[in-house]
């Protein structure tokens with residue numbers, strides 16, 4: 001049964017455009033349709049055939065807009081919504097100056113709710129229908145985000161940040177015990193409820209003792225199906241500090257690896273300055289990497305070798321890293337990934353950029369069978385992208401010879417104005433006509 005039909009251009013991936021030629025793994029229909037029932041995609045196919053076969057279905061005609069799975073932001077910090085675009089600092093100074101003082105405010109449930117609302121509404125306005133977000137050390141911050149995500153029906157992963165050593169900002173610190181007990185209580189309360197997933201969240205090795213990392217690994221192991229998110233080798237001075245704190249460590253990854261914090265469902269944000277051994281271990285264990293290109297440039301971290309990591313066989317997703325990242329837009333993140341690729345000598349194809357922002361991120365979040373793909377059986381988190389959202393973009397798209405040339409100007413120059421429609425679990429959230 002199909003109760004609702006969305007009309008527009010459709011673009012589907014049947015595989016990864018990093019593994020096979022783009023033409024072999026994509027299917028584009030100029031007059032396409034997505035048939036939906038009960039929150040799921042039932043069929044993707046030709047518009048007139050689907051309408052004829054389901055004459056009673058409600059029809060929403062998005063014209064020439066491109067129907068895609070909603071964007072999946074695999075690494076963000078919702079509590080940093082109010083400090084996005086903070087000037088002049090690199091990672092450790094940025095954390096100390098802007099981030100930690102703001103995160104300290106999230107003990108207040110009313111403030112946490114207000115920011116959670118603003119964050120999720122901004123996500124939806126930008127076509128992000130799923131995200132993996134860090135919270136703060138305050139359980140109130142997790143309650144706020146999950147409560148608001150549940151109200152919107154969004155598939156969101158999140159977790160209480162663990163940080164039991166903090167030279168940079170001593171006021172924002174927990175303990176092994178409080179991090180364990182509060183995280184365990186939040187897992188019991190939220191994990192698997194509706195579309196919500198808990199992510200065990202040690203911030204990074206600089207703010208956790210060995211004992212806390214050990215505890216995080218044990219907690220993650222004790223709750224199969226939860227995710228694990230942290231940061232890895234983002235900036236050179238960070239790595240130097242890691243070696244001071246863990247003089248016995250072979251490399252940065254080993255501080256996680258020796259405590260059970262790698263493997264499928266482990267999501268390493270940034271992962272820029274890697275040793276060959278770290279790359280080999282991540283490949284062999286299926287540890288995921290999340291590329292955060294606007295952040296990596298904004299905070300001055302470096303140029304992640306995404307193409308190289310994917311060629312090694314490491315699962316990779318894409319993210320805004322709000323608010324170290326400088327935009328809520330996954331289009332901006334794709335544009336930044338393209339520019340980083342150019343600086344590293346690899347021009348990522350528009351199909352590869354789009355795949356990273358959808359199926360790639362979903363895969364890293366171990367949700368690749370539920371979201372991030374426009375195909376029967378998947379959850380109906382769908383966006384309609386207007387490929388002519390500004391006069392300049394429209395003028396460039398008008399010269400396009402194929403869908404990739406038509407899409408690329410929106411990837412490079414588009415923003416939330418390009419998001420013409422958003423559906424979450426099959427329900428309309430917003431629509432621009």
Ligand code: GUN
Nearest residue numbers: 077099203204231295324
């Ligand atoms: N490393 C540890 N914490 C953070 C954070 O909040 N943002 C970024 N970009 N890197 C981090």
Ligand code: ZN
Nearest residue numbers: 077231269321
């Ligand atoms: Zn981060």
